[in-house]
Amino acid sequence: MLRMWRVGVLSGLALAAAPAHAFIAYVSNEKSNTVSVIDTDSWAVTKTIKVGQRPRGIDFTRDGKFVMVAVGDDDTIQMIDAKTQTVVDSLPSGPDPELFAQDAAGKILYVANENDNTVTVIDLEKRARLGDIQVGVEPEGMTISPDGKTLINTSETTNMAHFIDTSSRQIVANVLVDARPRFAEFKHDASELWVSSEIGGTVSIIDPGKHEVTGKINFEIPGLRKEAIQPVGIGMTKDDKTAFIALGPANRIAVVDTATRKVTKYLLVGQRVWHMAFTPDEKYLLTTNGVSNDVSVIDVAAQKVIKTIQVGELPWGITIAP
Amino acid sequence: MIRWLVGLIGLGLAATGALAANPVMIGVGYLGVAGTRSTLSLVEQPAENDGVAGARLATEDNNTTGKFLNQRFALEERRIKEGEDAVQAATDLAARNGFIIADLPADALLKVADALRERGTLLFNAGAIDERLREADCRANVIHTAPTRAMLADALGQYLVWKQWKRWLLVVGSHDEDRLFADALRRTATRFGAKVVQERSFEDKGGARRTDSGVTLIQRQMPVFTQQAPAYDVLVAADESEVFGAYLPYRTWDPRPVAGSAGLVPRSWDAAQDQWGAIQMQNRFVKLNARRMTALDMQAWTAVRMIGEATSRTSSGDVKKVTDFIKGPDFSVAAFKGTKLTLRDWNLQLRQPILLVDGRMVVSVSPQEGFLHQVSELDTLGYDRPESKCKLK
Numbered sequence: 001m002l003r004m005w006r007v008g009v010l011s012g013l014a015l016a017a018a019p020a021h022a023f024i025a026y027v028s029n030e031k032s033n034t035v036s037v038i039d040t041d042s043w044a045v046t047k048t049i050k051v052g053q054r055p056r057g058i059d060f061t062r063d064g065k066f067v068m069v070a071v072g073d074d075d076t077i078q079m080i081d082a083k084t085q086t087v088v089d090s091l092p093s094g095p096d097p098e099l100f101a102q103d104a105a106g107k108i109l110y111v112a113n114e115n116d117n118t119v120t121v122i123d124l125e126k127r128a129r130l131g132d133i134q135v136g137v138e139p140e141g142m143t144i145s146p147d148g149k150t151l152i153n154t155s156e157t158t159n160m161a162h163f164i165d166t167s168s169r170q171i172v173a174n175v176l177v178d179a180r181p182r183f184a185e186f187k188h189d190a191s192e193l194w195v196s197s198e199i200g201g202t203v204s205i206i207d208p209g210k211h212e213v214t215g216k217i218n219f220e221i222p223g224l225r226k227e228a229i230q231p232v233g234i235g236m237t238k239d240d241k242t243a244f245i246a247l248g249p250a251n252r253i254a255v256v257d258t259a260t261r262k263v264t265k266y267l268l269v270g271q272r273v274w275h276m277a278f279t280p281d282e283k284y285l286l287t288t289n290g291v292s293n294d295v296s297v298i299d300v301a302a303q304k305v306i307k308t309i310q311v312g313e314l315p316w317g318i319t320i321a322p
Numbered sequence: 323m324i325r326w327l328v329g330l331i332g333l334g335l336a337a338t339g340a341l342a343a344n345p346v347m348i349g350v351g352y353l354g355v356a357g358t359r360s361t362l363s364l365v366e367q368p369a370e371n372d373g374v375a376g377a378r379l380a381t382e383d384n385n386t387t388g389k390f391l392n393q394r395f396a397l398e399e400r401r402i403k404e405g406e407d408a409v410q411a412a413t414d415l416a417a418r419n420g421f422i423i424a425d426l427p428a429d430a431l432l433k434v435a436d437a438l439r440e441r442g443t444l445l446f447n448a449g450a451i452d453e454r455l456r457e458a459d460c461r462a463n464v465i466h467t468a469p470t471r472a473m474l475a476d477a478l479g480q481y482l483v484w485k486q487w488k489r490w491l492l493v494v495g496s497h498d499e500d501r502l503f504a505d506a507l508r509r510t511a512t513r514f515g516a517k518v519v520q521e522r523s524f525e526d527k528g529g530a531r532r533t534d535s536g537v538t539l540i541q542r543q544m545p546v547f548t549q550q551a552p553a554y555d556v557l558v559a560a561d562e563s564e565v566f567g568a569y570l571p572y573r574t575w576d577p578r579p580v581a582g583s584a585g586l587v588p589r590s591w592d593a594a595q596d597q598w599g600a601i602q603m604q605n606r607f608v609k610l611n612a613r614r615m616t617a618l619d620m621q622a623w624t625a626v627r628m629i630g631e632a633t634s635r636t637s638s639g640d641v642k643k644v645t646d647f648i649k650g651p652d653f654s655v656a657a658f659k660g661t662k663l664t665l666r667d668w669n670l671q672l673r674q675p676i677l678l679v680d681g682r683m684v685v686s687v688s689p690q691e692g693f694l695h696q697v698s699e700l701d702t703l704g705y706d707r708p709e710s711k712c713k714l715k
Contacts (some may be wrong), residue, residue: 096602114602115606117386136386136390137383157383157603157627157656158383158386158634159387159634162390171390174391176634179631179662180656199654199656199661225698227661227662227698
């Protein structure tokens, strides 16, 4: 009786200590050819899933049933069943898929194929290829405007953000940015498009209506040479007030006030920080750190790193269940 | 009347979109020497199109970008045969091309540079690694994408010192360029705290590089040649002429690694380089040229990409405008080396990381950690601003 009571108290305590919602994060490990599954309740890796070669871009389907992961060296995108946490299917992407974006309904997937200067359009329901769009050299960053009308693709050697009309699938504008644009992110209110330039070392802010660069964010970290600052992943809070920018080999996340476009803080994370994802309640931001083989957990409100989780080798992309 | 009509049509086209207008044409010439030289290793035998193949890929890359900017690039190749005049060939190329990528010996390059100075043609030295082209003989109309001997030697030396292989047995060939490379290696040793414990020279007595049973002979010669050396950590070979370097690994009297012209070699590029997105370019190169990419290919690719980068940033094909931008403070180019490449404004040498390769893998990339510099760590490789004898004119 006494023992039962004690067990009851203990489990009650454990429950009380846990956050209200536990989420599941999926991290692609580029070198290990695996995906690590992280439980945000225990902050522990609960499973490691074997996938194809060189997994990078990773995202949940809108219905939350599958995780899509681009396995570039196998020239395909694999579908992981979120229930069984196993690979169940693959999508007919073009060669060497890296990053992709899906429309709001979760029906159409746009994939950047680095090897042949195209964006491939895929019907997610039928899992069939609908067509290709010719873009610049080495397409990489992909995102869709909040109204769903414009697809953005960045090309790394052409150094442009291409604006593509999603209905006609034609390029309507090209905006030059600094060298090696890696990632593109809209503000939720669609007023600005942010594009990171890895080699240029800047983030360009583009007016999506005028197709013009209206400002640039520069980074300066005392004691660190400028070449080490290589912006890649961008995360924007839902209120659009704060942006987090991963600075690659600078091993830091820059916190940017979007109103003043100034860096307010640099958070030291793991080595070669690449991409990031918020938990749906926006309490935490998780970043992938390629060289230190770990994931940093940032308390968004406190703007502090609170945890580090070891994952596979060269963690690259991350997505969290909706 | 007709002209007026044409003008109207032109205006109409311009109004419907820039892409409909006549594209801006940008001509790039490639000037090289005909024929290839023999290497000791058959797998390292350069292809006939070594260098120009890289320029060709960069022209394709520039044209992919150019279609969004209404710019079109054309590449014209010219090879000088033995006895032909480089200046005449260059002048002929310059009549149609505002930019020339040159893979020429130092003396020929200088003659060409001086002959084309008044015309305003911008030259890119993609082939010659001679120090003097960036020092006493530097020219304001020549940009160097090829690294220098001192940059290559420093890149290797930093790694050897980091590895604590500080005692070098230096073996030098008997040709001028071998001696120049040896000079660079000695300078490196002094700068970074290594010591040349002994120097030996390897006389080129002629002879074929391809033989039927050469391996037996080499196996007897090389151990003998390297015996009775003082204690050393690494054998450093200066053999740009390809006479003996590649015969040394695994055949030294003492079991020691070989570096320099064989073994661990410093290069601007290698077919094994797959970091920093390079795999995409390696794939594009193999697809276009049906062979792997060499350092010379990369040096030519970078030159043509520099032109493309400047024409897209200035949205102009005007040679003067493009030249000013490339020489200006805002210029940089991405070339799959993990960092942006910029020009040393005092001698127009492209700053670049140097790969250390063994023929199969990239072993390391210099500058090495800990070699610090107040401006750019890339300036720990080669002659720095305060040492420079260059006066650009």
